[in-house]
Amino acid sequence: MWFKYIMVKLVLQNVSTLRGIVGVLNDILKEAKFKMTNDGVHMSATDPAKIIMIVLDIPRTGFDEYICEKEVELGVSIEEFYNVLKRANKGETVQIENIDNKLKIITTGKVTREFVLPLIESIEDAPKITTGEFSAKIVAETDIIVTAIDDASIISDELVFKATQGNFEVAAKSEFHSTNLNLIKDKLIDLNVKESAQSTFSIDYLRRIFATSKLAPVAELNISTNHIGKFSFSATDMFRMYFLLAPRTTD
Amino acid sequence: MWFKYIMVKLVLQNVSTLRGIVGVLNDILKEAKFKMTNDGVHMSATDPAKIIMIVLDIPRTGFDEYICEKEVELGVSIEEFYNVLKRANKGETVQIENIDNKLKIITTGKVTREFVLPLIESIEDAPKITTGEFSAKIVAETDIIVTAIDDASIISDELVFKATQGNFEVAAKSEFHSTNLNLIKDKLIDLNVKESAQSTFSIDYLRRIFATSKLAPVAELNISTNHIGKFSFSATDMFRMYFLLAPRTTD
Amino acid sequence: MWFKYIMVKLVLQNVSTLRGIVGVLNDILKEAKFKMTNDGVHMSATDPAKIIMIVLDIPRTGFDEYICEKEVELGVSIEEFYNVLKRANKGETVQIENIDNKLKIITTGKVTREFVLPLIESIEDAPKITTGEFSAKIVAETDIIVTAIDDASIISDELVFKATQGNFEVAAKSEFHSTNLNLIKDKLIDLNVKESAQSTFSIDYLRRIFATSKLAPVAELNISTNHIGKFSFSATDMFRMYFLLAPRTTD
CATH class of the missing domain: 3.70.10.10 (Proliferating Cell Nuclear Antigen)
Incomplete structure (x- = not known):
């Protein structure tokens, strides 16, 4: 049948x-x-x-x-x-x-x-990843974050997301150059910081992740210091997608 | 003077x-x-x-x-x-x-x-080519054919034009992949099949030929099995152009 | 402070x-x-x-x-x-x-x-260049000059600016090919020729210079025979920019 x-x-x-x-x-x-x-x-x-x-x-x-x-x-x-x-x-x-x-x-x-x-039969299951709780949650318009990522790309291949009470910053620095986007809480949709946090990520990977901006005007970013970041996008009844991104460690 | x-x-x-x-x-x-x-x-x-x-x-x-x-x-x-x-x-x-x-x-x-x-003096005359009568004549909107050629290009470098009574098909096949456009007579401007015919052609060459679509909304395709194809385009009082294309033989 | x-x-x-x-x-x-x-x-x-x-x-x-x-x-x-x-x-x-x-x-x-x-400390001062008086001054719409430069580029990598009484010409020539734009005074905003003049310039460099056309609809060209050319662009109260370009000498 x-x-x-x-x-x-x-x-x-x-x-x-x-x-x-x-x-x-x-x-x-x-x-x-x-x-x-x-x-x-x-x-x-x-x-x-x-x-x-x-x-x-x-x-x-x-x-x-x-x-x-x-x-x-x-x-x-x-x-x-x-x-x-x-x-x-x-x-x-x-x-x-x-x-x-x-x-x-x-x-x-x-x-x-x-x-x-x-169809491909032999694809392995993805590993289970436990992120624990994050120190800071930032909800922002995706186009602002994309702009800051592109700004950073003109001087570096990595950037820092940094959240403090009342403030979220996207910054890149090299010896003589820097770019910086500083967002006070008013410019964000939500900011919830249990503990100040900052983590460095690859710009190349962030760009691939934030390409999702075309599908969702708002993103939720979850970060902890020197820890995996979680970046979530959704459109009601249509899709939910999140990305876990390993931090760059500079020790 | x-x-x-x-x-x-x-x-x-x-x-x-x-x-x-x-x-x-x-x-x-x-x-x-x-x-x-x-x-x-x-x-x-x-x-x-x-x-x-x-x-x-x-x-x-x-x-x-x-x-x-x-x-x-x-x-x-x-x-x-x-x-x-x-x-x-x-x-x-x-x-x-x-x-x-x-x-x-x-x-x-x-x-x-x-x-x-x-001006260049030394260009040789083109050879005379005799095609004989074709088994099938298909008259179609060029944009449909162009779409089918582009479809086929994502999985192969050649495609098959296949005409039967009441039906014209553009298809590409590899071991595991296929693309197919099946047009019943109603979707065509004209279909005249004396004998079922199918012939395989290079997608690269078809693309160059069907670039003529920008100049003519309709094309006439003449095919016979494993034989040269003839593809004709025209705009009244402006131009007539046809292309003879050698088939790919897969023996 | x-x-x-x-x-x-x-x-x-x-x-x-x-x-x-x-x-x-x-x-x-x-x-x-x-x-x-x-x-x-x-x-x-x-x-x-x-x-x-x-x-x-x-x-x-x-x-x-x-x-x-x-x-x-x-x-x-x-x-x-x-x-x-x-x-x-x-x-x-x-x-x-x-x-x-x-x-x-x-x-x-x-x-x-x-x-x-x-900031970069160690940039040398530009040399002082004395051009003397030019034989011919041409004032023209920049888009006409850009068109003539692009025309010339399809057959050569250099072109000639040639000014005579009542006439300004942009031309390129190779053994068998040529392009030519001939502008009588009426097609120009101003033409002032003390002495007939013609000078050959690199198309590549002219293109970089005349990219300024996007900012200024009019350019002033000053030429003398086989001599540096001066190409000036401006927008009132906004900017003045001129370029001195060494001629190609073909001896």
């Missing part, structure tokens, strides 16, 4: 958010395993160098139609998946099906096109 | 179609011989690898002024000719003259500019 | 002209010394190959606020300065301060950002 073989069927009238998410993944991951359940899609993965961990959830409400007959893990090449999603034109409906050991993507507009990609 | 030396004078109020045609040629040919007669301009040439043959006709109605005192063949470097045509700005009139062994191109707008290029 | 250390403070509501000027400098110079006086900013410098000399004046009226407590020379890396100016967004105010041996640039919009660059 046909329904034995179609375990998963997802339909999107507008593929732009999913394409945006997979575009962000494509700058960090080579391949990933999407776990499909009745509740939605879950993915966690680390980049090959294990500097970033990504955890993504797309609830079933993020799709116009969502059928998952049985829990299943679908491993795909992110680049291949992204290349197909980029082929969907504005106004086209995108349908994603799991048939046997393949992923079929069907775009429907003026004409109907089909793309078939192989 | 001066008119002895000006054998050819062509004037265009709007150079965009000619520039578009020469732009397509520039991705396929290094040089070409344009045969000028009282009826218009004719050119046939093959690419250096002899995979594509191009036959172009621009009737005298394709020009705002067309003087050809005597039949003459004008050989030019396509790249040089294209570089000059690209220099004409919107709203400028372009005049092309053959003076002695040179080609003079004059652009006139706010100011008048002159470009002189050498 | 704080005012001992801030010798210079410049404020611009709109940084686009300054950014444009520094962008032009950035294609010619590595570093430069800006001499700040009560009247404004003065800079003269030659490119590393000493083919071009640039003389720039920005009067104090070119700034929304201009404080210069004491004459001072500020040497900076042009690339670093340009990279910072590019970071200012539309609508942001830019403030430039000299503090100790540093240059501080503060952009203020929705948020305030600070950039600190080192």
